[in-house]
Amino acid sequence: MKIHIQFLRSSGKALNVFIGRFCSKCTKQEDSATSKSQTTDGTCIHGLIAPSSKDELSAVPEVAGDGRNTEVPNVQLKEKPVLGFDPPRKPRARHRLKIWISTRHNGIIGRYGNKLDLGFFKGAKRLSAEHLNTGWPDWLVTVAPEAVQGWAPLRADSFERLSKIGQGTYSSVYKARDLRTAKIVALKKVRFANTDPESVRFMAREICVLRKLNHPNVIKLEGIITSPVSQNLYLVFEYMEHDLVGLAATPELKFTKSQVKCLMQQIFSGLDHCHSKGILHRDMKGSNLLIDSNGVLKIADFGLATFYDPESRQPLTSRVATLWYRPPELLLGATRYSAAVDMWSTGCIFGELLAAKPIMPGRTEVEQIHKIFKLCGSPSDEYWQKLEVPPTGMFKPLCQYNRCIAENFKDLPPSALVLLDNLLALEPEARGTAASSLQSDFFRTEPLACSPSDLPKCPPSKEYDARLRQEEARRQRRPESVRSGIENPRENRAAYGSIKPQRLQHTKTRFNSAHLNPKDDQLTLATEVQPLGFDSTWNNGGNNYMDHHEVPERKYRSGRLANSNISRTKSSDMFKPESTGVGNIVPASHNKEMGVKGPMVDYKGKSKIVNLSGPLATQDGNIEDMLREHERNVQEAVRKARCIKS
């Protein structure tokens, strides 16, 4: 059988390799392909063809072009075969190129046959050479080959898309059926700009992180759907019926004490695994905790996760974690931090389960840090000394707050209070680890954690479903004229800072994706989400923290919007008069690491970047002045928005 390499094309049944001078099909690709796949004598070695057939292949290739024939022994093709190159150990100018055929079986790539020795191969990157033409798109293997190393892409046509089940900031998630196995899976269509290497690298990091993890309480990446000519990627995950926010928003559902313990135990177990693999999640929150129909909780959404080395002095971005779950050191701009950031967020989730409401729902970074100090107390002098942020980047509240976690959660059993108190320690090193939390008295005292199968059974529920339900209810409540009539385009616009923002059009991507399907990717971000429900016997019936602190309606997806609407700017840029926003605030895209700009205010079709919240820095360090100024700006934005509306 003839083996014919063609550039990025499927050839149907045969496995064909063409080795010869540029063929007519290849010449157009010359620029992009030659540097990677040209032999020293100018021979073109393009492309892999992965035939769809599962036939047995008994191949004695007839090598065309340069006239060399090479024997390949019988190959039993269990799955799609791929053809690869042996990369040089180090990038070298000249490398003896060998070709191999492999097939993927149960996720493992096995190699077959003798290598076809094709002589010298010029200038190859170690990994990209291996992946070149193995069915992955060029924009991926050239930028982030490590993300797909050893894997073959899955085909889109082997899945049947059933319904949309989730909408993230960077993705749309669909329920689908794997047609080969009939298994139900979740397909996450990741949003990024494939023309921008930074954006591809950022997206690929999520894949690398996911591939490193293997634990019952961490979501498993089962494969990646793409094709050589595709601009998109779908990540294939096991399907999970619920997320913690959606589950808790299920009417009538209240978690019992042992159910809360069961949930927390699973969270800590998954987190311990991540941390033991040197991975920080950096976006722990209820909507990223998925729960299957057997009650097994899995940590998901590793879009902001990163590898970390406690010894490394490499700075990390502080612009991570959803605002309500963001630890003080990140709010204060620390760029060297540890797994303790996830411990803080987990503390906020724990507090939310106990209080049945988000415990620190700040609208801006300034407000968030203020809420933290009010609940957790003002930091000590030692804290400020240890905090590794530029001195101009901090402020010290003039007013001293006492720590009042115990008072605010006074009906909690001591073991729960101790754990919560540890997790919400201002000093990162005092928060303990996921492993030590698992050993805490909380999990050893009665009632013990129930088994996951004893978690409440209810129909599939996601934050997304809850949002749809609430949208529908709101729609029903609206006057008939509005429901049936033409909507006022301004109706949904909200000024940032308004207590009741209505809807926000979502345009955020990982970087600026130029390949959005507008229909697919637009969404309404700001909707009400029920707080996590909890057996009220652990609340003190009206006297706890959450009862006498105003909690704005939870409009934004678990605070993500607030996260994205904050920009860290020079202190001189803070609270400029023109920085008050009117119109529709569009969530900003990511920062330095993620391409963050300030929040964008779309007013009459014109977008401009504004800063409703600035860095947590004041020259004189007076938080009260800062908050007053901040509140004035927010009010001003609301006033202007109202004027424009009327």
Ligand SMILES: Nc1ncnc2c1ncn2[C@@H]1O[C@H](COP(=O)(O)OP(=O)(O)OP(=O)(O)O)[C@@H](O)[C@H]1O
């Ligand atoms: N494996 C899965 N099974 C079922 N639903 C899922 C799965 N993965 C994600 N979802 C749903 O899709 C939503 C968005 O997914 P995910 O959080 O991974 O995307 P994202 O774009 O990174 O979101 P975020 O805005 O939280 O960063 C989740 O909140 C969840 O409801």
